[in-house]
Amino acid sequence: MTTEKITPAVQKALAEIHTKIAEIYEKNWQVPLKEQPTEVLIGTMESIIFEIKLRMGNEKTQALHELPVGAKIRDKNTKYYGAPVVWLVADHGYYGPTQSMILAERILAFKAFDAREPNNPDERRADWGNNEYQVSNIGLWLNSYKDDWFTPLHEYDQAPTAEHVYGNPYADEKGFLANFSEEFIQQINDSVQGKVFLLSAGEVGLSDDGKPLAIFTDDDSRKAYPTPECTQNDNEGDPNEADWWWLRTPHAGHSSSARSVNTSGVISHSTAYVGISGVRPALNLPSEIRVTAEPDENGIYDIVWGS
Known part of the structure; x- marks a missing residue:
């Protein structure tokens, strides 16, 4: 996906998520990933994934x-x-x-x-x-x-x-x-x-x-x-x-x-x-099912389930 195809809202969300990942890395850089407890890694990634889903879910849709x-x-x-x-x-x-x-x-x-x-x-x-x-x-x-x-x-x-x-x-x-x-x-x-x-x-x-x-x-x-x-x-x-x-x-x-x-x-x-x-x-x-607000480069709207 190229930058010009991402909406401003998504760009902002991705930038903030990138910052969060950087902070986590900076905090834990002295401890190799393989030495960190599995539950810590899973918890960290689940937190990031949840935030991505939450922010992406706020993208505008239409009926x-x-x-x-x-x-x-x-x-x-x-x-x-x-x-x-x-x-x-x-x-x-x-x-x-x-x-x-x-x-x-x-x-x-x-x-x-x-x-x-x-x-x-x-x-x-x-x-x-x-x-x-x-x-x-x-x-x-x-x-x-x-x-x-x-x-x-x-x-x-x-x-x-x-x-x-x-x-x-x-x-x-x-x-x-x-x-x-x-x-x-x-x-x-x-x-x-x-x-x-x-x-x-x-x-x-x-x-x-x-x-x-x-x-x-x-x-x-x-x-x-x-x-x-x-x-x-x-x-x-x-x-x-x-x-x-x-x-x-x-x-x-x-x-x-x-x-x-x-x-x-x-x-x-x-x-x-x-x-x-x-x-x-x-x-x-x-008729009320939600689809993306804008089509992709091929003119196709994606269905957004649960929106």
């Missing part, structure tokens, strides 16, 4: 609802494929006056909507998967923090193994929420779609079924690009090129096909068991 639509936020301890997930403020008050919806800025993974269901009497679903979001593999995975996340949601349900999806099986991957910090999980508001969910065609402005989220104004606003980590781990896509991403809306009249947004930002559809369409999840947070 999530004060950020404009399209602003970027993150929790540094909530990651996917090892990188912190960056979210966009998609709308304020869409799911209720005290909630703000956030949407993954980029496609985080390429996964199937649902696996083939060989025993399903519906031949389409038997061969190509189920397009009902409430019983889909992707909806279940997004809302689980367990290592062994799959559990059948109906009698024909099938885990997304290599045998039953076309590309990027994820039956053996941890649930999506396993990558979240505990603070983040506790703050996510439940909805009828679960804590984490795919957007609908109406929410992205590609259907008359519901109003669009404020972030979606035209085709360009719907284009999404995979993260570099996603392309590296899933061997799909290019971070600099728009790609397809799933919606939770079924393709009417086709029991194995769900709606998606294509590379041009317009509505399309994909067969459920195909694992080369993108996952771009959304969720709702309390």
Whole structure:
């Protein structure tokens, strides 16, 4: 972190802490650190750490609802494929006056909507998967923090193994929420779609079924690009090129096909068991959650838990 990126308040706090450390060192310089009692060293460091936390906690913050639509936020301890997930403020008050919806800025993974269901009497679903979001593999995975996340949601349900999806099986991957910090999980508001969910065609402005989220104004606003980590781990896509991403809306009249947004930002559809369409999840947070007063050099605001 460079000096010009530190606020005056933090500069002052760090200067005072530096002085305190110097005083401690000056007082004890005649006694080598290795000869000092462990409890003394621990007590000294705990005192310094407490003071740092106390002073840093006084840094100004703002409420999530004060950020404009399209602003970027993150929790540094909530990651996917090892990188912190960056979210966009998609709308304020869409799911209720005290909630703000956030949407993954980029496609985080390429996964199937649902696996083939060989025993399903519906031949389409038997061969190509189920397009009902409430019983889909992707909806279940997004809302689980367990290592062994799959559990059948109906009698024909099938885990997304290599045998039953076309590309990027994820039956053996941890649930999506396993990558979240505990603070983040506790703050996510439940909805009828679960804590984490795919957007609908109406929410992205590609259907008359519901109003669009404020972030979606035209085709360009719907284009999404995979993260570099996603392309590296899933061997799909290019971070600099728009790609397809799933919606939770079924393709009417086709029991194995769900709606998606294509590379041009317009509505399309994909067969459920195909694992080369993108996952771009959304969720709702309390609008009063605090974020940093200013963004970092990349324009990202950090969530400040407990502020």
